[in-house]
Amino acid sequence: MGEEKYEVDEIIKELVETGKGVKEILKEMKNVSELMVDLAYSAILFNNDELAEEVKELEEEMNKLRYQIEIRTMVAARDPKDAGKLEGILRIAAAAERMSNAADSMADIVLRDIGLHPVVRDALKEAEEVVDRVIIGKDSKLAKKTVEDLRKNAKYGMDIISIKRGKNWIFKVDDSEKINAGDTLIVSGFKENVKALREAN
Amino acid sequence: MGEEKYEVDEIIKELVETGKGVKEILKEMKNVSELMVDLAYSAILFNNDELAEEVKELEEEMNKLRYQIEIRTMVAARDPKDAGKLEGILRIAAAAERMSNAADSMADIVLRDIGLHPVVRDALKEAEEVVDRVIIGKDSKLAKKTVEDLRKNAKYGMDIISIKRGKNWIFKVDDSEKINAGDTLIVSGFKENVKALREAN
Numbered sequence A, B: 001m002g003e004e005k006y007e008v009d010e011i012i013k014e015l016v017e018t019g020k021g022v023k024e025i026l027k028e029m030k031n032v033s034e035l036m037v038d039l040a041y042s043a044i045l046f047n048n049d050e051l052a053e054e055v056k057e058l059e060e061e062m063n064k065l066r067y068q069i070e071i072r073t074m075v076a077a078r079d080p081k082d083a084g085k086l087e088g089i090l091r092i093a094a095a096a097e098r099m100s101n102a103a104d105s106m107a108d109i110v111l112r113d114i115g116l117h118p119v120v121r122d123a124l125k126e127a128e129e130v131v132d133r134v135i136i137g138k139d140s141k142l143a144k145k146t147v148e149d150l151r152k153n154a155k156y157g158m159d160i161i162s163i164k165r166g167k168n169w170i171f172k173v174d175d176s177e178k179i180n181a182g183d184t185l186i187v188s189g190f191k192e193n194v195k196a197l198r199e200a201n
Helices: A002-018 A022-045 A049-076 A080-111 A117-124 A147-152 A191-200 B002-018 B022-045 B049-076 B080-111 B117-124 B147-152 B191-200
Strands: A129-135 A159-165 A168-170 A184-190 B129-135 B159-165 B168-170 B184-190
Touching: A002 A049, A022 A049, A022 A080, A022 A129, A022 A159, A022 A168, A022 A184, A022 B022, A022 B080, A049 A080, A049 A129, A049 A184, A080 B022, A080 B080, A129 A191, A147 A159, A184 A191, B002 B049, B022 B049, B022 B080, B022 B129, B022 B159, B022 B168, B022 B184, B049 B080, B049 B129, B049 B184, B129 B191, B147 B159, B184 B191
Parallel strands: none
Antiparallel strands: A129 A184, A159 A168, A159 A184, B129 B184, B159 B168, B159 B184
């Protein structure tokens, strides 16, 4: 209970400090939902537990966003007529959470290892392109390189879908973005390139 | 009833003819889910009924895919142990449908015009980049142009997220793809470019 109370305080504090409005929160929800869907299916298609774990973290992020959008909506409603017009936003938030829960169940299927094997796994061996998670080590020579360096490197050229830095996600990754030690990269590319990236890390 | 029976026959016929396996169907589900999520949120953010309608069509596509993956899974199960291992696939299919239903409820909120206005709509006016649907007219001068022509044209340069051609969707659009009369384009770009594209159509 105590811990939950603390979290709620933190969420409200963040909301007040950043001054995020409904529109900003909706945009963040869009980013979180899109990444969750991508990662949930990729976790299944590549039988990848690490991607499934990221989906579970994003689910928590979505819970936070749902809470924030509800607070914003409640505060904006000044009378019943006004509240009626705002009600759609609460419904959107509920739908976003259902979407996120569905992605979360996909992740659970991967993590619990139930019944994905005979038909899906055989097909996996053929896959040339994969989606994967790479955590940049603290002495990694990849740290301080830019996203563009990684993208264009002949040995491990690949697409960087998103970066998790501390508690924050960067959803639209800029070419000029510098990679830090400790960053979690969600990458997509040819199997051998992802392997080379892991070895260089 | 009669019509539904016919649809089911069609779905099975397509499955047999294309020889699609579980992996292929999962990949299609991934594409459909990703586009649904993108369009559902975009429909909300830009208060755009046309995008919401596309979400509703994609929901039907998802129903078809769910049916196909269930059929493939059932046929693959030869004994109870085997079936146990395949059960996860049915759960994935169920989760995919829940995801798709959630996107569908977002579309409904837009189409029924409930309560999106005071907070969201004000923010809309500031939006410089939009997502929109453009249906290529039968005598349009845009027909026979390639995707690259549209993408790089100074007047209406924009991103083409996907193309619906007849009953089929092209999810990963190639630069060399020729645009046909009757195609439905889902585009994203600056407001004035989308407007110029509409005028050129």
